[in-house]
Amino acid sequence: MSDLNSFRNETRDWLEANCPESMRTPMSQGDVVWGGRKVEFKDPDQKVWMDRMGERGWTCPTWPKEYGGGGLNFEENKVLQEELMRIKARPALNSFGIWMLGPALLEYGTEEQKLKHIPKIVKGEIRWCQGYSEPGSGSDLASLKTKAEDQGEQYLINGQKVWTSYADECDMIFTLVRTGPLEPKHEGISFLLIDMDQEGVTTKPIKLISGKSPFCETFFDNATAPKENLVGGLNKGWSVAKRLLQFERNMIAGMGFGSASSGSSKKSDAKPTSGLATMAKRYVGEKEDKLDDSGLRNKIIDHDMNSQAFALTLRRAAEESKKSNQGPSAASSIFKYYGTENNKLRYEIMLEAMGTKALGWDGAEFGPEELAITREWLRTKANSIEGGTSEVQLNVISKRVLELPQ
Amino acid sequence: MSLVLNEEQSYLKDTARDFAKNKTPVSHFRGVRDSENPECFDREIWKEMANLGWSGILIPEEYGGSDFGVAGIGVIFEELGRTLTPSPMFSTAVVCASLIKEAGNEDQKKEYLTKIASGDVTLAFALEESSRHSPTNLETVAKKDGDSYIVNGEKTFVLDGGFADFLIIAADSGKGTSLFIANKDTKGIDIKATPMVDSRNSANITFNDLKLSSSDLIGEENGSDQIIEEVLDISRSVISAEMFGGIQEAFDVTLNYLKERDQFGSKIGSFQALQHRAAIMFSEIELCKSCVLESLTSFDEGSNDIPRLASLAKAKIGEVFHLVSNEAVQMHGGIGVTDEYDIGFYLKRARVAEQIFGNVQFHKDRYAELTGY
Numbered sequence: 045m046s047d048l049n050s051f052r053n054e055t056r057d058w059l060e061a062n063c064p065e066s067m068r069t070p071m072s073q074g075d076v077v078w079g080g081r082k083v084e085f086k087d088p089d090q091k092v093w094m095d096r097m098g099e100r101g102w103t104c105p106t107w108p109k110e111y112g113g114g115g116l117n118f119e120e121n122k123v124l125q126e127e128l129m130r131i132k133a134r135p136a137l138n139s140f141g142i143w144m145l146g147p148a149l150l151e152y153g154t155e156e157q158k159l160k161h162i163p164k165i166v167k168g169e170i171r172w173c174q175g176y177s178e179p180g181s182g183s184d185l186a187s188l189k190t191k192a193e194d195q196g197e198q199y200l201i202n203g204q205k206v207w208t209s210y211a212d213e214c215d216m217i218f219t220l221v222r223t224g225p226l227e228p229k230h231e232g233i234s235f236l237l238i239d240m241d242q243e244g245v246t247t248k249p250i251k252l253i254s255g256k257s258p259f260c261e262t263f264f265d266n267a268t269a270p271k272e273n274l275v276g277g278l279n280k281g282w283s284v285a286k287r288l289l290q291f292e293r294n295m296i297a298g299m300g301f302g303s304a305s306s307g308s309s310k311k312s313d314a315k316p317t318s319g320l321a322t323m324a325k326r327y328v329g330e331k332e333d334k335l336d337d338s339g340l341r342n343k344i345i346d347h348d349m350n351s352q353a354f355a356l357t358l359r360r361a362a363e364e365s366k367k368s369n370q371g372p373s374a375a376s377s378i379f380k381y382y383g384t385e386n387n388k389l390r391y392e393i394m395l396e397a398m399g400t401k402a403l404g405w406d407g408a409e410f411g412p413e414e415l416a417i418t419r420e421w422l423r424t425k426a427n428s429i430e431g432g433t434s435e436v437q438l439n440v441i442s443k444r445v446l447e448l449p450q
Numbered sequence: 451m452s453l454v455l456n457e458e459q460s461y462l463k464d465t466a467r468d469f470a471k472n473k474t475p476v477s478h479f480r481g482v483r484d485s486e487n488p489e490c491f492d493r494e495i496w497k498e499m500a501n502l503g504w505s506g507i508l509i510p511e512e513y514g515g516s517d518f519g520v521a522g523i524g525v526i527f528e529e530l531g532r533t534l535t536p537s538p539m540f541s542t543a544v545v546c547a548s549l550i551k552e553a554g555n556e557d558q559k560k561e562y563l564t565k566i567a568s569g570d571v572t573l574a575f576a577l578e579e580s581s582r583h584s585p586t587n588l589e590t591v592a593k594k595d596g597d598s599y600i601v602n603g604e605k606t607f608v609l610d611g612g613f614a615d616f617l618i619i620a621a622d623s624g625k626g627t628s629l630f631i632a633n634k635d636t637k638g639i640d641i642k643a644t645p646m647v648d649s650r651n652s653a654n655i656t657f658n659d660l661k662l663s664s665s666d667l668i669g670e671e672n673g674s675d676q677i678i679e680e681v682l683d684i685s686r687s688v689i690s691a692e693m694f695g696g697i698q699e700a701f702d703v704t705l706n707y708l709k710e711r712d713q714f715g716s717k718i719g720s721f722q723a724l725q726h727r728a729a730i731m732f733s734e735i736e737l738c739k740s741c742v743l744e745s746l747t748s749f750d751e752g753s754n755d756i757p758r759l760a761s762l763a764k765a766k767i768g769e770v771f772h773l774v775s776n777e778a779v780q781m782h783g784g785i786g787v788t789d790e791y792d793i794g795f796y797l798k799r800a801r802v803a804e805q806i807f808g809n810v811q812f813h814k815d816r817y818a819e820l821t822g823y
C-alpha cells in the first residue's frame with residue numbers, strides 16, 4: 045500500500061513537471077495525436093507530451109519494459125490513470141498499434157517481431173492501420189481473397205482491402221492475406237505486416253455520411269513484404285485475427301465510457317448527475333426540477349440506467365477476471381454489442397433534445413458543439429458495423445456463450 | 451462496491467442452491483399451490499430454513515442472528531427465486547426484522563428479533579393503500595387518545611398478511627408516519643386474504659378503531675418516514691435478488707428447450723430469429739447481475755448512493771423479468787401456456803414481484819429525481 049502511495053506521489057510530481065498546460069485542456073476530435081512518420085502536430089506541445097510519455101512507456105503503461113512499455117501492474121496503472129484524470133490530461137497518443145496490433149504481437153509475435161515493432165508503437169514512431177475487410181468479405185471475413193505468394197525471401201501481395209481506416213495517413217498495415225488457396229477457408233489465412241511506403245500499395249479515400257473521409261480503399265498491386273513479417277505462423281493467421289478482434293471490440297465498446305464514472309458509486313460525496321438530462325434541460329427547459337418533456341425524460345432515464353448498468357458490468361468483468369486469473373469473463377461477450385447500441389441511442393436522444401439545432405450541417409448559426417454532435421451522431425452509426433456488426437456479435441453470443449445449435 | 455462475492459456470501463449461496471434444488475424444487479411450490487393451503491407455504495420447510503440461520507441473517511448476534519448483511523440474505527433469495535420457493539422469509543426476516551432492528555426499542559428487539567431468528571414468529575408489514583406503491587401520504591390514521599392510539603384505515607397487498615402472527619402498521623399520526631406492532635387477533639383488525647396470481651399470500655386489512663398502546667409504537671411517534679424509506683430500499687434490493695433468480699431460471703429452462711425441441715427438421719435453437727432474442731436476453735441478464743450485486747453490497751459497504759442503486763436494481767430487474775418471462779412462454783410454443791408446465795409460474799411471479807415496493811416506472815422516476823432531473 046505504501047509502495048502504491050509513493051508511486052502515486054512520484055507519478056503526480058512527474059506529471060506536474062512534464063504535462064504541458066495546453067495538454068490539460070478539453071480536446072476535440074481533430075486534436076487526437078496518432079503519431080507516425082506523416083504526423084502533423086497542430087501544437088508543438090502535442091509532440092512534447094507524446095515524446096515524454098512515450099519515453100517513459102506510459103503511452104502503453106502495462107506493456108513490458110523490455111519492449112518500451114511502462115511495465116506497470118494493474119494497481120499502478122489504475123493510479124496512473126487516476127492521476128492523469130485528476131489533471132485532465134489529454135491522451136498523449138492514440139493508435140491502432142496501441143489498441144490492437146501491440147496486444148496481439150505481445151501474444152503471438154516472435155521475440156524479433158516484438159523488439160522491432162512494439163517500441164515504435166509505444167513512441168508513436170509508426171502509425172498502423174488494419175487491412176481485414178474486402179469488398180466481398182465483410183462479416184464473412186474468412187472468405188477474403190487478397191493473396192500473398194511465396195517468393196523465397198519475400199511475399200508478393202495482390203488484391204484489395206476496403207474500409208481501411210486512416211490508410212492514407214498510415215505507415216504500415218497489418219493484413220489478413222490468403223496464403224493457402226487450397227486449404228479450408230479459415231486455414232489458409234496468414235497475418236502479414238506490410239509497409240505502405242512502396243509503389244505496390246495505393247489508397248483511395250472514401251467519404252462517409254458524416255462528411256469526413258477517415259477511411260479508404262487499399263490496393264495491393266505486386267506489393268512485397270519480407271518473410272519475417274508473417275505473424276503467428278503460415279496459414280495460422282485466423283487465431284491472431286480473432287484475438288485482435290477481441291481487443292478491437294473491447295476498445296469500441298468502451299467508447300463513450302472513458303471514465304466509467306457513472307459505474308462507480310464509492311463513498312465519494314459527488315452528487316450524481318446526468319449529462320444527457322443537463323443538456324436536455326438547456327434545450328427544452330424544466331418544470332419543478334423535472335425535465336419539461338416527459339417522453340424525452342423517460343428515454344433519458346432508460347439510457348442513464350442502462351449506461352450505469354453497463355459501466356458496472358465492465359467493472360464486474362474486470363473484477364471477475366482479476367479474481368479468477370482467467371481470460372475475459374462471459375460478461376465481456378456482450379460489450380461490443382451493448383456498448384455500441386447504447387452509444388447510438390445516446391446520440392439519438394441528444395438529437396431529440398436539441399431539435400433542429402442538431403440538424404445543421406455548417407455555418408455560424410449553429411454552435412460548434414452542436415455541429416460536432418450532428419457529425420458524431422452520424423459517425424456512431426458505424427459503431428455497430430465496424431469491428432464486427434451487432435448481428436455478428438449476437439451470433440457469437442448464441443454460438444459461443446449460449447451454445448445454441450447451428 | 452464489490453461486484454464479486456466474498457467467501458461467506460459464496461458459501462451462503464451454495465447452501466441455498468443445494469437447499470432449493472433438494473428441498474424446494476419448483477415441484478414443491480406446485481405442491482403447496484395444489485394443496486390449497488391458505489398460508490401458501492410449508493411450515494416444515496420454513497422451520498428448516500430458520501434452522502439454517504436464514505431468518506436471522508439481518509439480525510444482530512445479541513438477538514440470536516448472524517448479522518451477515520444484506521448481500522448475505524440477497525444471494526439466498528436469488529437461489530430461492532430460481533425455484534419460486536414460497537416462505538415468510540421476505541416479510542418476516544427482511545422487511546419486518548429490519549424495521550424493528552432500525553426503529554425498535556430494546557424490549558421490542560429482545561421480544562421480536564429473537565423469535566424471528568429462531569423462526570418462531572411471522573410478521574407482515576401493512577403499508578400499501580392503493581393498487582400502486584405509494585409509501586407516503588398515508589390515509590390510515592393513528593389518533594392519540596391519552597396513552598393509547600386509535601387506528602383506522604384500509605391496507606392492501608399486505609404480503610403474508612393472511613397468516614402473519616403480527617402486523618407492523620404504518621399510519622399517519624398527524625405530523626408524520628408512525629409504526630405500530632399488533633397481534634393479528636387484536637380486536638379492530640379485519641383480515642381478508644387476497645389470492646394472487648402467483649399463488650402466494652397477501653391480504654387486504656381493515657383497521658376499525660383498533661386500539662393500541664404507546665408500548666406498541668415502534669420508533670418515535672411521527673418519526674418513521676426516514677426509517678421506512680431505508681427499510682424499503684433494503685427490501686427492494688432483496689426482492690430484486692429474488693427476481694433475478696427467477697429471471698435466470700426462466701432463461702436457462704428456455705435455453706434448454708431451444709436445444710431440445712425439433713421443428714422443421716432442426717432444433718428450434720438453430721433459428722436465428724430465436725438466437726438473437728436469446729442473445730439479447732443474455733446481455734440484459736448480465737446487466738441485471740451487476741445492478742443486483744452493486745445494490746446488495748451498497749448497504750454493507752456504506753455507500754452514499756443506496757437509494758439510487760436500489761431503484762436502479764428494482765427498475766432494471768423488473769423490466770428484464772418482464773421481457774424474459776414473456777419470451778420464455780413464447781419460445782415454448784403451445785406448452786408454454788399450459789398449467790402443467792412450470793414456465794408460466796415465472797410469468798405470474800414476475801408481475802407480482804414487480805409490484806412489490808414500486809414497479810418499474812416508480813423506480814425510474816425515483817432514479818431520475820435522485821439524479822437531479
Ligand SMILES: Cc1cc2nc3c(=O)[nH]c(=O)nc-3n(C[C@H](O)[C@H](O)[C@H](O)COP(=O)(O)OP(=O)(O)OC[C@H]3O[C@@H](n4cnc5c(N)ncnc54)[C@H](O)[C@@H]3O)c2cc1C
Pocket residue numbers: 173174175176177178181182183184206207208209210259426429430431432433434435436439
Ligand atoms: C467506420 C468504419 C471503419 C472501419 N474500419 C475498418 C478498418 O480499419 N479495417 C478493416 O479491415 N475494416 C474496417 N471496417 C469494416 C468493417 O469491419 C465491416 O464493415 C464489417 O465487418 C461489416 O462488413 P460489411 O460492411 O461488408 O457488411 P456485410 O457483412 O455485408 O453485412 C451487411 C448486413 O448483413 C448483416 N449480416 C451479415 N452476415 C450476417 C449473419 N451471418 N447473420 C445475420 N446478419 C448478418 C450485417 O450485420 C449487416 O447488417 C470499418 C467499417 C466502418 C463502418
Ligand SMILES: Cc1cc2nc3c(=O)[nH]c(=O)nc-3n(C[C@H](O)[C@H](O)[C@H](O)COP(=O)(O)OP(=O)(O)OC[C@H]3O[C@@H](n4cnc5c(N)ncnc54)[C@H](O)[C@@H]3O)c2cc1C
Pocket residue numbers: 711713714718721723724780781782783784785787
Ligand atoms: C390456446 C391454444 C389453442 C390451440 N388450439 C388448437 C386447435 O384447436 N387445433 C390445433 O390443431 N392446434 C391448436 N393449437 C396449437 C398451435 O397451433 C401450436 O401451438 C402452434 O402452431 C405452435 O406449435 P408448437 O406449440 O408446437 O410450438 P413450436 O412449433 O415447437 O414452437 C416453439 C417456439 O419456436 C418458434 N419457432 C418454431 N419454428 C420456428 C422457425 N422456423 N423460425 C423461428 N422460430 C420458430 C415458435 O415461434 C415458438 O416460439 C392451439 C394452441 C394454443 C396455445
